[in-house]
Amino acid sequence: MAPTATSETSAPHVTEHSITVAAPAATVYALVADVSAWPQVFGPTVHVEVLQDAPAEGGEQTLRIWAVADERVRTWTSRRVLDPASRTITFRQLVPAAPVAAMGGAWRVEELEDGRTRVVLLHDYRAVGDDPAAEEQIERAVDGNSRAELAALKNAAELGEAREELHFTFSDSETVVGAAGDVYAFLDRADLWPERLPHVARLELTEDEPGIQHMDMDTRSPDGSTHNTTSVRVCFEDRHMIVYKQLRVPVAMSGHSGRWVIESLGDGTVRATSWHTVTLDPEGVRSALGPEATLAEARALVRKALGTNSSTTLRHAKQFAEEARVGS
Numbered sequence: 001m002a003p004t005a006t007s008e009t010s011a012p013h014v015t016e017h018s019i020t021v022a023a024p025a026a027t028v029y030a031l032v033a034d035v036s037a038w039p040q041v042f043g044p045t046v047h048v049e050v051l052q053d054a055p056a057e058g059g060e061q062t063l064r065i066w067a068v069a070d071e072r073v074r075t076w077t078s079r080r081v082l083d084p085a086s087r088t089i090t091f092r093q094l095v096p097a098a099p100v101a102a103m104g105g106a107w108r109v110e111e112l113e114d115g116r117t118r119v120v121l122l123h124d125y126r127a128v129g130d131d132p133a134a135e136e137q138i139e140r141a142v143d144g145n146s147r148a149e150l151a152a153l154k155n156a157a158e159l160g161e162a163r164e165e166l167h168f169t170f171s172d173s174e175t176v177v178g179a180a181g182d183v184y185a186f187l188d189r190a191d192l193w194p195e196r197l198p199h200v201a202r203l204e205l206t207e208d209e210p211g212i213q214h215m216d217m218d219t220r221s222p223d224g225s226t227h228n229t230t231s232v233r234v235c236f237e238d239r240h241m242i243v244y245k246q247l248r249v250p251v252a253m254s255g256h257s258g259r260w261v262i263e264s265l266g267d268g269t270v271r272a273t274s275w276h277t278v279t280l281d282p283e284g285v286r287s288a289l290g291p292e293a294t295l296a297e298a299r300a301l302v303r304k305a306l307g308t309n310s311s312t313t314l315r316h317a318k319q320f321a322e323e324a325r326v327g328s
Contacts, residue, residue, distance in 0.1 A: 012102065012124040013135065017146040020118050023157035025111035028119060029087040031156055032107050035063060039245050039257040040167065040279050041156045042149045044068045046245040046257075047234050051077070058082040062094070066234050068247070069141040073212045073232050076100075087111075099134035101126045119153060121146050155254075165295050166254075166280040172307050173273040174314040178321030180262045180270045184240045186317040187260045187272075190215055190233075197316055199309050201226050211235045215244075219309065252288045252298055255279035256306075272317060274310035278302055 021028055031041055038045040044067045052062035061080045066073055077095040087109035096103050105123040112118055123142050127134035159166060176183055186196075190213070191205040202218040213233040218226045230248040235241075240262035249256045258276045265271055285298040 010126070010130050012126050013139065015123045015139070015142055015146070016120060017143075017150055018118060018120045019150040019154050020112070020116055021154045021157050022116050023154075023160065024115065025087055025109050025117040027160075028117045028153065028157045029084065029109040031153060032089055032109065032119075033082055033084070035061075040255045040277055042067075042152050043247075044145045044148060046073060046232050047243045054080070054082050058084050067145070068232065069145060070137060072208065073214075073234070075234075076103075099128050099131065100138055101128045103138075117157070119150060121150060162282075163279075166282065167278070168299060168303075169275065169277045170303055170307065171273050171275045172311045172314060173271055174311075174318045175265070176270050176272055176318045176321050177268060178270065178318070178325040180240045180264055182321035182324045183262045183270060183272050183317050184237065184242075186320045187242055187262075187313070188235055188237070190217075193217075193313075196320075197313055199312055211237070221305075250288075251284045252280060252302060253278055253284065254281035258310075270321075272314050274314060276306050276310065278306070 031037065035048040035050060038048050046066040046068065048066075049064045050061065051064055052060070054061035059082060061082060062077065063080065064075065064077050066075045068074075074097040076093045076097045078091050078093050080089055080091045082089050089107040090104070091106065092104040093100065093102070103123065103125045105121065108120040108122070110118040110120065123146065125138055125142065127138055156163060190203060193200040193203050199220050200217060201220045204216040206214045208214070211234060213235060215231045215233060216228070217231070218228050220226050227250055228248065229246050229250070231244050231246045233242055233244040236243075241259060243259040244257065246253075246256040256276065256278050258274065261273045261275065263271045263273070280295060280298055280302070282295070285293055285295065289298060289301070
């Protein structure tokens with residue numbers, strides 16, 4: 001999208017980053033095209049929503065993206081044009097986040113003669129008012145995120161078929177005789193979890209802007225030990241949904257994202273569900289569980305650990321909401 005009529009008359013800044021991937025071009029292109037997998041593939045990406053989807057054969061797609069840039073969670077709306085035949089995806093921000101005035105670019109996935117793939121990531125951007133300090137900030141964010149995204153794309157693509165075994169999603173639910181707003185309130189006030197939940201030893205929560213939360217949490221294991229994770233959360237109070245992305249994960253994982261969803265069942269009850277999507281780290285699994293540990297064993301252990309904690313949280317949220325209903 002062209003910038004609106006302002007005093008901005010300078011040419012846009014243009015950057016190019018590239019990487020070579022030991023995987024077929026079709027595999028690499030599919031990872032870039034499938035935005036549902038971005039929170040697991042790309043470290044900076046927290047959440048993506050498809051506002052308008054493109055047909056299978058390609059075309060325009062409108063997205064809203066939440067991602068960490070320059071240590072803050074920023075959100076913007078983008079239009080993408082997917083061209084599977086040329087393995088090219090162009091993008092343009094429709095509603096940029098300040099200090100960006102305009103941002104666009106392209107992914108080019110090029111098949112090499114030796115079976116490897118070259119990925120080129122292009123950006124063009126302008127800062128609000130052509131401010132030099134803002135331009136430097138944008139350049140730093142674009143450079144850091146581009147390098148991180150290309151490295152993550154390479155890692156994901158080169159896993160090949162093993163990625164299917166490393167990547168899994170699961171959920172736990174509770175039916176609550178109470179109001180969705182009360183369940184949401186319990187989950188939203190994570191700053192109170194240390195006094196409300198037995199497995200949360202410590203939690204620091206900051207909310208720089210409404211609905212964007214940063215969490216630094218120590219979780220207590222059954223053996224009494226604790227492990228630390230840091231996460232960002234995007235809270236949708238109107239939809240009774242919270243999505244999150246762990247930025248620091250336990251050693252056996254390379255990625256962990258999830259969401260809390262509260263749905264009305266229409267009879268005075270609601271269903272509260274915790275969803276987890278996990279990608280295991282093979283080296284981390286061996287480090288944590290021993291050199292003979294299998295991925296199946298790791299999946300079972302991670303499923304049990306995360307499921308136990310989220311089920312405990314759901315039971316306490318259920319109790320909180322049902323007591324609020326009785327007391328109202």
